Amino acid sequence: MTTILLALSTGAITAIIAVSVLALFTIVGIATFNALVTLRNQMKNAWSQIDVQLKRRHDLIPNLVETVKGYASHEKETLDRVISARSRAVSASGIEQQTRAESELSGALGRLMLVVEQYPDLKANQNFLALQEELTSTENRIGFSRQHYNDSVMGYNTKRESFPANVIAGMFQFKEGTFFEIEDAAERATPKVKF
Amino acid sequence: MWEAIRDNHRRSWLLVSVMFGILAVLGFALGGAFAGDDGVWWGVVGATVLWAILLVLALAGGDDLILMTSGAREVAREDAPQLWNVVEEMSIASGLGGKMPRVFIVEDTMPNAFAVGRRREHAAVAVTSGLLARLDRDELQGVVAHEIGHIVNRDVSFMVMCSVMLGSIVILSEILLRVIVYGGGRRRGSSKGGGHPAVLIGGLVLAALAPILAQAIYFACSRRREYLADASAARFTRYPQGLASALEKISAQHASSREPSRALAPLYIVNPLRGMKAASLFATHPPIEKRVAILRRMAGAGYKDYDVAYRGVVGGKERMIGARTLARQGESVGVREPTATPDAAKDPIGRAHDAAEIVGRLAGLVTMHCACGVWIKVPQGSKRALVPCPRCGRDNVVPGVARPAETSPASVPAGAEHGPLQYQRRTNGWESFRCDCGRTVQLSPGLATSRVRCRGCGREIALVASA
Numbered sequence: 313m314t315t316i317l318l319a320l321s322t323g324a325i326t327a328i329i330a331v332s333v334l335a336l337f338t339i340v341g342i343a344t345f346n347a348l349v350t351l352r353n354q355m356k357n358a359w360s361q362i363d364v365q366l367k368r369r370h371d372l373i374p375n376l377v378e379t380v381k382g383y384a385s386h387e388k389e390t391l392d393r394v395i396s397a398r399s400r401a402v403s404a405s406g407i408e409q410q411t412r413a414e415s416e417l418s419g420a421l422g423r424l425m426l427v428v429e430q431y432p433d434l435k436a437n438q439n440f441l442a443l444q445e446e447l448t449s450t451e452n453r454i455g456f457s458r459q460h461y462n463d464s465v466m467g468y469n470t471k472r473e474s475f476p477a478n479v480i481a482g483m484f485q486f487k488e489g490t491f492f493e494i495e496d497a498a499e500r501a502t503p504k505v506k507f
Numbered sequence: 508m509w510e511a512i513r514d515n516h517r518r519s520w521l522l523v524s525v526m527f528g529i530l531a532v533l534g535f536a537l538g539g540a541f542a543g544d545d546g547v548w549w550g551v552v553g554a555t556v557l558w559a560i561l562l563v564l565a566l567a568g569g570d571d572l573i574l575m576t577s578g579a580r581e582v583a584r585e586d587a588p589q590l591w592n593v594v595e596e597m598s599i600a601s602g603l604g605g606k607m608p609r610v611f612i613v614e615d616t617m618p619n620a621f622a623v624g625r626r627r628e629h630a631a632v633a634v635t636s637g638l639l640a641r642l643d644r645d646e647l648q649g650v651v652a653h654e655i656g657h658i659v660n661r662d663v664s665f666m667v668m669c670s671v672m673l674g675s676i677v678i679l680s681e682i683l684l685r686v687i688v689y690g691g692g693r694r695r696g697s698s699k700g701g702g703h704p705a706v707l708i709g710g711l712v713l714a715a716l717a718p719i720l721a722q723a724i725y726f727a728c729s730r731r732r733e734y735l736a737d738a739s740a741a742r743f744t745r746y747p748q749g750l751a752s753a754l755e756k757i758s759a760q761h762a763s764s765r766e767p768s769r770a771l772a773p774l775y776i777v778n779p780l781r782g783m784k785a786a787s788l789f790a791t792h793p794p795i796e797k798r799v800a801i802l803r804r805m806a807g808a809g810y811k812d813y814d815v816a817y818r819g820v821v822g823g824k825e826r827m828i829g830a831r832t833l834a835r836q837g838e839s840v841g842v843r844e845p846t847a848t849p850d851a852a853k854d855p856i857g858r859a860h861d862a863a864e865i866v867g868r869l870a871g872l873v874t875m876h877c878a879c880g881v882w883i884k885v886p887q888g889s890k891r892a893l894v895p896c897p898r899c900g901r902d903n904v905v906p907g908v909a910r911p912a913e914t915s916p917a918s919v920p921a922g923a924e925h926g927p928l929q930y931q932r933r934t935n936g937w938e939s940f941r942c943d944c945g946r947t948v949q950l951s952p953g954l955a956t957s958r959v960r961c962r963g964c965g966r967e968i969a970l971v972a973s974a
Contacts (some may be wrong), residue, residue: 436952449589460599
């Protein structure tokens with residue numbers, strides 16, 4: 313080995329070193345790029361997961377309203393509010409409009425559940441209990457999908473800002489991810505439903 | 508996510524490398540014992556080959572075997588909606604997303620849960636019926652999150668690899684022991700190291716100590732993965748108190764109907780084997796009191812909070828969570844509110860009944876509630892339309908079976924000629940009314956059919972639901 317090295321001219325040695333360093337940079341660069349792409353895709357997947365769960369909630373509501381109507385037909389106002397909030401949420405377009413409509417829907421559902429408190433027959437109905445479980449689960453799922461989205465954003469942003477990924481990110485225009493925040497104060501103020 | 512898993516593994520890999528080192532040393536010694544100085548490196552190669560073969564066999568063994576031997580039954584969403592929903596929620600929170608694990612129930616009064624799955628796409632989560640009967644929604648969520656944490660952290664494949672390592676070490680130690688004790692003079696043509704007493708004694712010590720040391724490392728790995736799964740569960744649910752109270756409830760149980768095999772113990776959330784000292788060096792799970800204490804002590808729900816709590820409880824400076832995971836996902840995250848539960852679901856007897864009903868349905872039994880309160884279980888596919896209650900003698904209608912009275916008019920009793928009576932239910936609870944013949948007919952809240960037969964005159968009464 314030493315004999316080979318000594319036989320090479322300094323120019324050749326420099327060339328070899330330069331090529332190896334370049335190769336190393338390229339490999340690290342590619343690996344980092346792929347990592348950023350993976351994290352970004354994860355973020356996008358998490359975002360679409362939120363939409364899936366929101367849609368699930370939309371599909372659940374008509375059945376819920378019918379069941380409640382059977383027992384609490386006097387509560388027309390609350391039920392109508394739920395129905396109209398739902399149709400607004402289904403037809404909303406654009407992130408801000410959607411977020412606002414979904415918050416309104418959450419608020420309307422919360423009020424409906426408070427009203428249901430006064431109807432013990434309804435609360436004992438098997439059908440309604442099953443629907444309530446589905447509703448609880450769907451609300452949880454929406455919450456968890458938003459949580460997971462925020463976690464993915466965190467992971468992506470952290471990687472994007474660290475070295476050496478920040479170099480690659482700058483070169484290939486990896487934009488910063490935005491957190492999902494519920495800005496509507498009304499949703500935050502919605503009473504936590506207690507049964 | 509991949510980085511986080513690799514980082515957490517770094518500390519575990521360190522332990523594993525020590526085990527591999529032991530394996531290599533054993534191979535070295537065996538090679539030397541069999542083939543002299545030239546053979547030592549062949550010995551190392553041979554040890555590695557043995558390990559590789561065992562690993563392939565273990566990995567090919569499969570999850571289905573474990574599920575079958577533990578008596579687990581797969582559930583669909585309709586069978587156990589709450590459990591299914593909880594598993595789906597946790598797979599969303601953990602990032603498994605669309606690739607939800609399969610859900611299984613094991614019929615066992617002892618509450619416990621386990622997860623299998625070498626690859627995240629083919630994972631499965633199993634809970635016992637005893638667990639379903641005892642835990643409320645938040646606690647169930649915590650337990651499921653712990654199991655999914657195992658899946659996401661790839662603990663199953665890790666522990667399989669460790670156990671194969673351990674197995675290989677045990678095998679090689681045995682061989683080395685035999686070679687030293689019985690076959691000392693078998694080598695030829697070697698001048699160095701022959702029957703030299705120091706080498707022999709060294710080999711004996713190695714053969715005796717290696718399995719013990721490897722076992723200690725294996726169990727240390729297992730305990731470490733359990734703590735990490737607890738941390739993951741806290742992070743997914745954002746509610747460490749849920750898992751904490753679940754663990755408390757589980758540890759309070761002592762009765763068990765079936766003790767699973769020792770090999771499966773590390774898979775469970777709580778050590779299912781009785782008679783094992785909780786805090787011994789050879790325990791697969793950390794002591795429950797410590798796990799609960801750490802979870803209850805957490806200020807937030809993130810990995811950093813878990814790490815701080817861990818050091819608070821265990822003392823000392825050892826960090827449980829790897830440094831790079833802390834850098835990536837270590838932010839303090841807030842804890843959420845406990846889930847609101849309907850009053851009906853909080854009742855422990857009701858929960859136990861629900862769990863029993865789920866298990867019964869899985870076993871192919873149809874459950875009916877007699878008006879006197881007795882539950883009657885009938886195998887699915889039975890042709891009998893009416894089943895007399897063992898306590899009060901009432902005929903209960905089996906749902907889904909064609910009633911002979913509707914097909915053969917000859918067997919219709921006298922009272923039915925007047926045509927069916929109509930009765931409108933006032934409530935959904937217990938109700939009784941008087942048939943035309945004077946007999947009181949009682950209706951229970953769980954009555955599924957819309958027609959009942961008066962026991963006195965045999966008249967059919969059609970029930971109309973209360974409006």
